[in-house]
Amino acid sequence: MLEIGTLHYVLVGAILFLIGMVGVITRRNVVIIFMSIELMLSAINLNLLAFSRLYGLHGQVFALFIAADAAAEAAVGLGILIAFFRNRTTVNMDEVDLLKW
């Protein structure tokens, strides 16, 4: 039976991060993109927790902060999303090109 070590945690974190990143880049629906971002944040949290086993409690504290930040970010993001939907009646990212020159 293989002992679950730091490496495993880090690998799971990396996989989660990649899944989130691919989701952010490829999906059209903004809600899904938000969920992917949450996934990426979770992957980072996992990394921080894994390393906190080796280097002390700083990582855990940092993870708490990131969790709070993720919640705030989701709230602001959903607010923007609703305002945007009222304007454009869509939440598809490929139809949103207002930042063009």
Next chain:
Amino acid sequence: MLLFGRRLPKSVVNFCCVGAVALTFVWTLLAVWQFTHSGLPYYTHNLFTWLGSDGGKMLYTLHGGGTAEFVVKAGVLLDPLSCVWLLFVTGVGTLIHIYSTGYMAHEGGYYRFFGYLNLFMFSMLTLILANNYLMMFVGWEGVGLCSYLLIGFYFHKHSASTAANKAFITNRIGDAGVILGSLTIFWLFGTFDFVRVTELARAQSATLMGTGIITAATLLLFVGACGKSAQIPLYVWLPDAMEGPTPVSALIHAATMVTAGVYMVARSNALFVLAPETMKVVAVIGALTAIFAASIGLVQNDIKRVLAYSTVSQLGYMFLALGVGAFTAGVFHVFTHAFFKALLFLGSGSVIHAMGGQQDMRFMGNLRKKIPTTYLTMLIGTLAIAGIPGLAGFFSKDEILWQAWSAHNGEFRILWYVAFATALMTSFYMFRLIFLTFFGSSRMSHEVEHHVHESPKSMTVPLVVLAFCAIFAGYLGVSPSLARFVGLHGDTNRFEHFLAPVFENPSENAAVAEPSAATEGNGEEGSPSEYILMALSIAAAGAGWWSARRAYAVSGAEVREPINEVAPPLYRTMLNKYYVDELYDKLFTGRTKIGPVRLGAIGAGEALWKVDSGFIDGGVNEVGWLTRALGSVSSWWDKWIVDGICVNGPAVVVRLLSYPARLVQAGLLQWYALVMVFGVAGLLWYYVLR
């Protein structure tokens, strides 16, 4: 008075207007009395600085090279010359105002008439009392204006309004001369002040004698005098001016205003003696005017026109006197003429009044019983103007004739013949007037004859006073030789003595030297020729009377004109005033054309218009076209070179360069995220796996 007069009752108008003039006369008497007892050569007083500044900011270069500041002080000057004018202007003026209350009693615009008349008196006094040329010019224009207004008093009559225009326009020509003359004097002496100019002219007489500039200045002034005093060639307005009411003719066009020209020449005597050429012109013009106007007067039928031409002729006498250097004689004639001509005009006004407006002598006759006062006073006036011994005209006219004969050692003797012929004519036409009007058989229509009445007291009293003056005014200036003839001694020529300070000239004029030698009591007898000339002029007056009596005293129903019977073409020419009006009409008013060229003012206007439209406007348009062409070139340059290359060029380059850059910026958030991911991956690869 002009503003409020319409509402005022006549008595108030009378009181204000006539009272003001009468008061002026009293003041004048006081002022002259005070002046003659003060012993001053002149009295002058500056009231205020009128034009220019005391700071001397306006400097002008003078003829001599120096500079002078343009300062004109409004002020008064009282010297013997202005005293003479003041006396007869206010005196005759007062009488004529009184007369007008009677004459104008039944006319409309009573208040307007007196308003104008008072304005005239004011302007005339300004003219006389001014102490410099510009102030005098103000009065000069003022009397011109009043003359215009009063000639056109019956403005509803077409002939009156055109006559007023004629007078005004003709006077304008002269006024231009006065302005130019005054400015020339300023250029020469640096001042407008009469006293200063006279002093300077006398001081520099040696260097200025006969120079071109002084001749020009005096000639220009004389042009003005020609206009105002109705001399050839500007005399044409005066006869037409008779369209005005008769008191106006008497006051303005006989006694006072028309002598303004004589006044100006006499005032500028110090300049005129320095310009012998001008003096010759003045004398010749004067003599020509005298005989020319007198000959027209011989045949006129309008009673006022006869008197008008007589006035022109007498003014000619005055200028003749001035021209030969006998300023005193000229002024003396002005003085006596004012009385007897005002008298004659007022008398004719009285006749017209009696006739109910009829002015044509052919429809008068045998009036002496019906209007005896008018008859007697007019007879006195006629005797005076004709030069019958003992009356005013004899003394002054004789003086002029003698001066014309003797001045400059007889240089002007030819003019004596002219003047002598004029004297003969004067006597003839004046007695013709008397005989046609007062003698012979009545040629009036029945109702007019019924209407004839003697004028009211307000008209006859001035006539009597003027008649008195016409008799006795001459005794102020009895020439010494004449005085000796009747056994008088001493200084009989008070007039000349009074005026001597004004006319003291360093000239070697025999005419001036002769009387002064006599007054010094050298015992030198008056030369026999003077007595002979005197006798001749009396004979001329007598001959005029005799021939007029023969021709007109016993006239039937038709007036027979002897000149017409002897030489009809001559008669017609004279009756039509030598066609001068027609000639002027043809020459100056632009009704005639010679080929394509139009004569006169309109012709000149047309010629100027052609020059303007062809030459000047062409030039203007040429410049405009050139500017336009230049404009289009520079507009092209601006559009294509400046805007096209310099401004838009860089913009186009930037725009071209921007196309590849724009491709990167898609506006899609996920594209940016992908780029970022590749960037991070690139960095990681670079730092970690290198």
